[in-house]
Amino acid sequence: MLGIMRKKVLKVNLLDISPHNKAILEFFFAGAGSKLFKVSSQRDADAFIVDFDHPNARQQWEEINATLNKPTMVLAFYETDESNTVWLSKPLTTKALSDAAKKIQGLLKNPEPRAKPKPVVPPITTTAIPAKTEPQTRVFAKRAPVGSNSAAFRKKTSETNTFSQTQVRPKINTDQANISQASKTASLVSSQQSHSNVNKATHVETNKPSASPAKEKTPEAKKILPSVSNEEKQKRWKKLCGQLENIKNPNAWKKEVVFYTPENYLITSLQDALRLTTQSQQMVKIKYQSAKFYFIPDVTQAYSSIAIDSEEFESLCKSPVKKTDVVIHIMNVKEVELAHSTLAAEPKSIFDLENFMWTAMLLTSSGKLHRNVDIRRRVMLKQWPNLSRVETFPHVFRIAALWKTDGFNMLEIAHNLQIPQRYVFSFYNACCILGLIEHDPAKLKGKMQPTSPNKNRGLFSRLLKRLIG
Amino acid sequence: MSAVNRKIIFTGPVGAGKTTAIESISDIGIISTNESASDMTKSRKSNTTVAMDYGLIKLSNNERVHLYGTPGQERFDFMWDILTKGGIGLILLLDNTRPDPFRDMKFYSNSFREFIAEQQLVIGVTRLDLQRSPTMQNYRQWAEELSLDAPIFEVDARVREDVSMLIQSLLLSLDPGVIST
Incomplete structure (x- = not known):
């Protein structure tokens, strides 16, 4: 070429x-x-x-x-x-x-003829507003609701993927040409739109709010993501969180909980690789059979040769693997160069690293618990996961909110929220892999009580309903 | 029946997406007080909010949630106190492409510290798609350093679902027991 x-x-x-x-x-x-x-x-x-x-x-x-x-x-x-x-x-x-x-x-x-110069529009003069004083001139512009202009944008959005493409030079201490500098990173989310045009209110020299003309409507606003049917969502949630029933007798929980041993699955190798890439700040490659993954630390992204929403990836996560069959290593200069071409050629295969680990963990555990977990032990959420960018499942916001208030054990969370335990187990597993669970009892607040209802609970409920739909 | 009115405030530096976020979620066409930028703001966008942005979520004839966006420039901080009075929570939008988002987080969380202590803060990081560093983990560390107890999400201010998530986490942080009815 x-x-x-x-x-x-x-x-x-x-x-x-x-x-x-x-x-x-x-x-x-x-x-x-x-x-x-x-x-x-x-x-x-x-x-x-x-x-x-x-x-x-x-x-x-x-x-x-x-x-x-x-x-x-x-x-x-x-x-x-x-x-x-x-x-x-x-x-x-x-x-x-x-x-x-x-x-x-x-x-x-063969140069094209030069375009006619655009008519010069005199700049809009505005009075500079001195600090701590009321503005002398204020322009009110009411924005009309986004209408037909957004349709084209939605179409474009639906046609593009939402994953990021990253081109990276990792930090490698070498004198070799071209690779000596620190990581250079770029992100090319194909759905991204520059925000530079989003604030184009009409400049109408009046104090009255006035409707913006249709041309002023910003196509970027009210961007709507392609919706997924309820049936598809349910199917996915079953894959992520399993279908296990609640434990009926908490005193004999060990007999009822379904445990799994992470060391028998790919997730442990992925976790090792995550640790390695975080500590070394170098790109790390994970290879297992025909699947390969790159972890890119400075931009917290992962390349996966298998789509993480595919059955193949699910099968890979859920099938036992021999740890010795998984090869993990810090990538050398040549591999980084090659990886770079792969990343450029396969932008759809690049994922947010947290999302990648979150999904891999959910698919692996599928509502089961680590064999060493004590579900009666109180733990707390250190910080909310990035729920806008990881795969969510029912009640995930409520679990996060309650677990952030204080130390609770998993059964208490499920009981307080009146939700199936498998969602709490899944949330716990996924947050654990991202290091978001506080296990140290000394750091728990010790109230052990859900916060009292807010005086605005009724309004909050109705607002939530509006937002969730 | 008396009318119930509550406020949610959107704040953050110039160009972080406050106006856009309100527009994404508002039931009405938002009311903006935009001016042509005449200072350093010009390097980021041509127009900027000088007094406030206003949007609205109508829950019923008697229940309304008002959405206010503060002007981004620090010299308009006299507006901030006025806007936050009676608010139920603060959504801080931080632009990841700005030179020092940590400084922004520190500045705005400090400016609204009294309000945050009384109510709840939620942080939305915008333009991570354009610039991946600092990372979400950096933001979590910074929040810890500043003792901020706030959900932090990557958001695209143009995406209704993202803005909705910020508000959902705000409501649930204020009252984890709340369920949608």
Whole structure:
């Protein structure tokens, strides 16, 4: 692919670009793209590269281009229609960059006519507001509810995945070329949208609230994620939390609880790898049969060759493995380079590391408990897990909230909340793997009582219902 | 029957997503007091909230939850006390792409310390998708250092579900026994 492009090196100047995309570009220019691109000064450059999703980037580009007028590669989520530009959709890929270089070379040979200058709009003058005083001028702009404009955005959202792509150079103490610097990280969540455009209220010179015109509605607002049917959710929850019945006789709990031995499953190796990557701050590779995983510490992400919501991954987590069959090691320079290409090529295979471990733990335990756990022991939640980004299951918020107040044992939590014990067991298991459970009895608050009902409980209940639906 | 009105306050630095978060969850088109940015804010966005943002969740004719967003710039801190009066909780949005999110966390939690002591704080970290470092673990450590007892979630202020989770955790932290009815 790159061989075809071996023509003239394109001298480019990087204008405003987000640090992440800049890191990707620099990495590409230093390696695979070194024969295609060379970073140069504004004057010497053949072309510019700019990230239109970066705050004020477009404005800066317009100003510079007004005098220098060079072909430009525009990185953006949405296609741009500026003349003499080549649009690169995010996330960036090696192929897209190579193709863009080809197109820019074409533009250099046959430049597009310069676009007519846009009419100059006088800046809106506002009175600077001195500190601690009432604003002299205040502009009220009422935003209309998001309407049809959001439909296109929702469509786009539903078409894109929600996982992150990360390109990483791990910290490796070596003099070898290209790898000596500390980790350079970039994140390219394909569903991401720059927030730079989200605050476009109408500037109406009036003190009365006024409805914004339709054009001012922000497509980014009220982004709605694709919904999953109840049936699918139930099915998934069964996989994550199992279907075990409650323990009927707490005094004889050992006879009723279903235990498992983590050392017999992949989860223990994953936990070892997590410890290794955290302590060493190096990328770690885990290989078991045909499956491979990379843990990337500085961005807390994991690459998995198997989708974590697949049956294959479930089967991998639930099947006994010999620990000696799992190979874990800190990746060397060459492996990191190779991994980098894999990460760039497979953005859908990159997951938040906490989410990855959380899901792996849930699938492994499936409502069962570690064979050494004492369910009568009171423990406490140190901190809430990142529930907006891990796989949730019924009652997870309520469990977290109650367990955060004080030390309770698992049966007390289930009893107080009147929920099936398997959800409490699952929550406990998943939080344990992330180190979020406080086991030290000296650190528990010692009240051992649920907090008294808030005076606003009725309103809270109705608000919760509204939020949950 | 008398009307019941409660307030939830959204705060955080310029560009963290306060206005957007309120817009994501509000039943009404939000009312913003936006001005063209004229200071350092300009480097992050063209318009900024100067007095407050206002949104609303209507539970019934008599029950309303008002959503207020504070202006981000510190020079508008005189508004913060006014806005928090009668509030049931504070949602602090922190922008992960800012130069020093720890400083932001420290500054805002300190500015609202009296309110937080009385009510509840929830922290939403925005733009982690754009910049992965600092990590969620860093935020948890910082919260511990600052003795903040607050749920911390990664959020996209444009996503209703994310903003909803912040409010859910706020309500449940205030009253873990509450169930949706």
